[in-house]
Amino acid sequence: MTNTALRESAFPDAVVTEAIRWTEEKGPLDDAQAMRIAASRTANEHARITARALQLGERIGLPSELARARQWGPWVLLGLIALVVVAGLGLAGNVVGGGERHINVIVALVSLLGIHLVTLLLWLVGLWLPPGSFSTSSLAWIWLSLTARVAGGKRGQAPVLVRAATGLLARARLLPWAFGLVSHGIWSISFAVVLAALLFALAFRSYTLSWETTILDPAFFVRAVQVLGWAPAQIGFPVPEAQTVLSSAPGAAGQRTWALWLTGCIVVYGLLPRLALVLLSAVVWRRRRAALQPDWSEPYYRKLAARFAALAPPSIVDADPGRAPGIAPSGLAPSQLRDTLFVVGFELPPDAPWPPQGLHASAATEIQRIDGSAPARRGLLDRLAEVRPRAVLLVCHAASSPDRGTERFLRDLLAHCGECRLWLTDAAKDAAADASQRWIDWLRATGLPRVTAMHRLEDALEGLGATP
Incomplete structure (x- = not known):
């Protein structure tokens, strides 16, 4: 977008942002989804507040x-x-x-x-x-x-x-x-x-x-x-x-x-x-x-900035002390695998569409979504142990941060398939690189270099038998 286009859109966006402030003088709006979308699109504090206002403004016209x-x-x-x-x-x-x-x-x-x-x-x-x-x-x-x-x-x-x-x-x-x-x-x-x-x-x-x-x-x-x-x-x-x-x-x-x-x-x-x-x-x-921009020092905007700060993803925890970093878990031999692709949604936000839009799965593909609970993980691992798929595409929310539970789940998953890839969804263009790099650094630090993290569906499915 050119500087001229940015200047032309700055005042209308500022008007909507201020209008939402005056609207919420009568009572706060339901903004859970708007906060999440704004937080995933940019790391700039003022841009996040504006993006939230635009999301809420669309709702009321x-x-x-x-x-x-x-x-x-x-x-x-x-x-x-x-x-x-x-x-x-x-x-x-x-x-x-x-x-x-x-x-x-x-x-x-x-x-x-x-x-x-x-x-x-x-x-x-x-x-x-x-x-x-x-x-x-x-x-x-x-x-x-x-x-x-x-x-x-x-x-x-x-x-x-x-x-x-x-x-x-x-x-x-x-x-x-x-x-x-x-x-x-x-x-x-x-x-x-x-x-x-x-x-x-x-x-x-x-x-x-x-x-x-x-x-x-x-x-x-x-x-x-x-x-x-x-x-x-x-x-x-x-x-x-x-x-x-x-x-x-x-x-x-x-x-x-x-x-x-x-x-x-x-x-x-x-x-x-x-x-x-x-x-x-x-x-x-x-x-x-x-x-021509809102007064960001207003208590209303300071409160929103604090709420966005509270939504910031926590820092990645230390590697599980029970496992030595750098040692990748062994997987199944090629002769033990079936030509099957699993697409698994893992701990996605409740409002995230499923299955992923644009995914045209073949007859040999299974699509599941789990909430990350212990029973859901055990059920998926049992199914993987039964099918022994050639590849698993794990769909994760880019703004989330992996923890020890995610590491243990990936190690268990790798023991029942030939290859595992991560597709990081909702990674906006201006934040995709940072989100992907956070997961890549974490995978390398926890000894999981066999798992590849990507933020484009086309790249994640390349060579796996399902194309968007």
């Missing part, structure tokens, strides 16, 4: 609902953008769609920039608030809530997934930036559409632009127009002179100046800040996204 949310997210976002654009066009229509074609520039400016400035101020305030207290009134929160509702329905796991996702973002100090990336993007598109509609109307229709007041001093408007026009003037937009502002009926040149001043204010105070914040949010997201 968290990964599938999260996948649906990722599929629906872009479509919900497009729908929200369409609604905002329509609203923006409505505002532009109110500004330039009057039957008298008269535009009050101050009212138009407040109408087009008022809500934008309020939401922008709220977002800026949110940057200084403690993590997790970010306002839920943004367009991004609306998008997230709608996506969760569409993906999960009324009975889905949307609340716990949203809580997990926002909690991870808050911990990484990314919540306002992640929400800002969506909100600023929607606002940028809206302003672009509004500007296009406004410029189209001003370019092909004749309007009269002016200001009106009943109680304010005209000098106030002169000063306000100059102050607001300073920033647009830095990128080439004109600023009406005092005479033009005070004139009740400016000429065509004056009307053009008013129209460009209004357009420049929308560009500088509306579109450009949102575009700049989209870029800034994207940069912050890229730099901090590596921190």
Whole structure:
């Protein structure tokens, strides 16, 4: 798996892990099988906790609902953008769609920039608030809530997934930036559409632009127009002179100046800040996204780590002092053997499938499974003494550790067959080498080099008359 794929899957896995933590706040889940599977796949503490959460999440449908949310997210976002654009066009229509074609520039400016400035101020305030207290009134929160509702329905796991996702973002100090990336993007598109509609109307229709007041001093408007026009003037937009502002009926040149001043204010105070914040949010997201992981120091995760540590296989016991290491037990002579293969499951977990999937046994093969108890071992040895098979394939759990009882059983087994091999099941790719090497070292140390340990079924059955 490439690093890109790992990064793409890290956040969804972290969301499921956190969601399981919040789910277990109401009561622990039955996780015996999930713990065992996670422990067998990796030795990394955090990876084990994540693997356990993914196993439990599959049971209650968290990964599938999260996948649906990722599929629906872009479509919900497009729908929200369409609604905002329509609203923006409505505002532009109110500004330039009057039957008298008269535009009050101050009212138009407040109408087009008022809500934008309020939401922008709220977002800026949110940057200084403690993590997790970010306002839920943004367009991004609306998008997230709608996506969760569409993906999960009324009975889905949307609340716990949203809580997990926002909690991870808050911990990484990314919540306002992640929400800002969506909100600023929607606002940028809206302003672009509004500007296009406004410029189209001003370019092909004749309007009269002016200001009106009943109680304010005209000098106030002169000063306000100059102050607001300073920033647009830095990128080439004109600023009406005092005479033009005070004139009740400016000429065509004056009307053009008013129209460009209004357009420049929308560009500088509306579109450009949102575009700049989209870029800034994207940069912050890229730099901090590596921190999108659970807080492993939480008591919940420390407790899970302790449980996994308790599942670690015990160290291999010393060799049986009653037998000298290095002396292999003698087996039967070839003339005493029958062309028979025994496949024996030895002390496998209760939920392990049996017979092994993919094993196509011949007519001369016997398949048994024993729990390791003394009566079961004696029954198997009696059967082996009767049949005298050419080979025995002993199927063991890779995560288990052999002990003196296993050694004695193997020595007794070798006395009744020609060859014995071990197939170590459930050895994940990243742990197969360690598991096999542990058994190989133990076989060599206990004087059982005739027994070969393998973690692939194909290798274990090679030349034994049964192929997967």
